Amino acid sequence: MAVSYPPIGPYDQGxxxxxxxxxxxxxxxxxxDGKPALVVHGGPGSGCSTGARQAFDPDRCRIILFDQRGxxxxxxxxxxxxxDMRFNTTExxxxxxxxxxxxxxxxxWLLFGGSxxxxxxxxxxxxxxxxxxxxxxxxxxxxxRSEIDWLYRGVGRFFPEEWHRFAAGxxxxxxxxxxxxxxxxxxxxxxxxxxxxxxxxxxxxxxAVVSLEPNGKPNPYSxxxxxxxxxxxxxxxxxxxxxxxxxxxxxxxxxxRLAGITGVLIHGRLDLGSPLxxxxxxxxxxPDAQLVVIGDSGHTGSDAMxxxxxxxxDRFVRQ
Numbered sequence: 001m002a003v004s005y006p007p008i009g010p011y012d013q014g015x016x017x018x019x020x021x022x023x024x025x026x027x028x029x030x031x032x033d034g035k036p037a038l039v040v041h042g043g044p045g046s047g048c049s050t051g052a053r054q055a056f057d058p059d060r061c062r063i064i065l066f067d068q069r070g071x072x073x074x075x076x077x078x079x080x081x082x083x084d085m086r087f088n089t090t091e092x093x094x095x096x097x098x099x100x101x102x103x104x105x106x107x108x109w110l111l112f113g114g115s116x117x118x119x120x121x122x123x124x125x126x127x128x129x130x131x132x133x134x135x136x137x138x139x140x141x142x143x144x145r146s147e148i149d150w151l152y153r154g155v156g157r158f159f160p161e162e163w164h165r166f167a168a169g170x171x172x173x174x175x176x177x178x179x180x181x182x183x184x185x186x187x188x189x190x191x192x193x194x195x196x197x198x199x200x201x202x203x204x205x206x207x208a209v210v211s212l213e214p215n216g217k218p219n220p221y222s223x224x225x226x227x228x229x230x231x232x233x234x235x236x237x238x239x240x241x242x243x244x245x246x247x248x249x250x251x252x253x254x255x256x257r258l259a260g261i262t263g264v265l266i267h268g269r270l271d272l273g274s275p276l277x278x279x280x281x282x283x284x285x286x287p288d289a290q291l292v293v294i295g296d297s298g299h300t301g302s303d304a305m306x307x308x309x310x311x312x313x314d315r316f317v318r319q
C-alpha cells in the first residue's frame with residue numbers, strides 16, 4: 001500500500017479574521033460531505049504543507065488545513081519585524097481553531113498533527129473534548145519546559161560541538177542562562193543582519209538534532225525560503241521562551257479529559273529531539289490511546305511511520 005494518497009488541491013479557501021489584526025489562512029480539500037478532519041501543523045511557525053493533504057482519503061474526508069498566526073499564508077507574517085508577537089500565544093491559537101470550526105460549520109472533527117501540532121491538539125481536545133471525534137499524532141510532544149530544555153540544551157550531549165555553536169549565537173552574557181529566551185530577544189533586534197544570523201544559527205541546530213535519523217531528509221529545517229525561516233525561528237523562540245503558556249505537565253495531568261476519544265500515537269524510537277518517553281507517558285494517562293513505536297524512525301518520519309499514519313487515518317475515516 002502506498003504511504004500517501006495522490007496530490008490534490010483545495011476546493012475552498014480563504015482568510016479568516018480572528019481579531020487583533022490577524023488573518024488566518026485556511027483551505028478545504030477532498031469531499032465536501034466527507035468526515036471533517038483538521039490538520040494542525042508543527043513548529044510552531046512551520047505553516048501547513050500541501051503534502052499533509054495526501055494523508056487522507058479524499059473521497060471520504062473533508063480535509064481542513066490552516067496556517068497558524070504569523071506563518072505560512074496568514075497575515076501579518078512574523079518575518080516582518082513590525083508584527084506584534086503579543087497577539088500570538090497558545091490561547092490565541094486555541095481560539096482561532098474554535099473560530100475556524102464555527103466558520104466552516106463543523107460539529108466534530110478528527111485532529112491530525114505532530115510535534116508542536118500534537119501539543120496544540122492536546123490542549124484543544126482537553127478543552128473541547130465534545131468537538132473531537134478521533135486523534136492521530138505522529139511525533140508526540142507536550143511542550144513541557146523539561147522537553148524544551150532537552151531539545152535546546154540536553155540533547156547537546158550528543159552534539160557538543162554543534163550545541164556550542166548554537167549557544168554562541170546569543171550575546172555572551174546570556175550563554176549561561178536560558179538560551180531559548182535569549183534567542184527570542186535577539187529575534188526582536190532592530191538590525192536585520194543580527195536576526196538573519198540568529199535564524200541560521202537556530203536552523204543549523206535544528207538540522208543537527210535530526211541529522212542521525214536514518215530515513216530523514218538532509219537539512220529539513222534550513223531548506224526553507226528565508227521569510228519562512230525567519231517566521232519559524234521568531235515564533236518558536238517566542239513560544240518556547242514562555243513554556244508555550246502552559247502549566248508544566250498540564251497536558252499529561254489532564255489527559256483523563258480525553259476519555260472517550262480514540263487516539264493513535266505514532267512515535268519514532270530514534271527521535272532524539274522528542275524522546276519516546278513523552279509518548280509513553282501520554283499513552284498511560286490517556287485511557288483510549290494506542291501507542292505505536294516505529295523502530296526505524298526519528299522526528300522527521302519514515303515510510304514505516306507514514307504507513308502507520310495512513311492506516312490509522314483510514315480506519316478512523318471509515319468508522
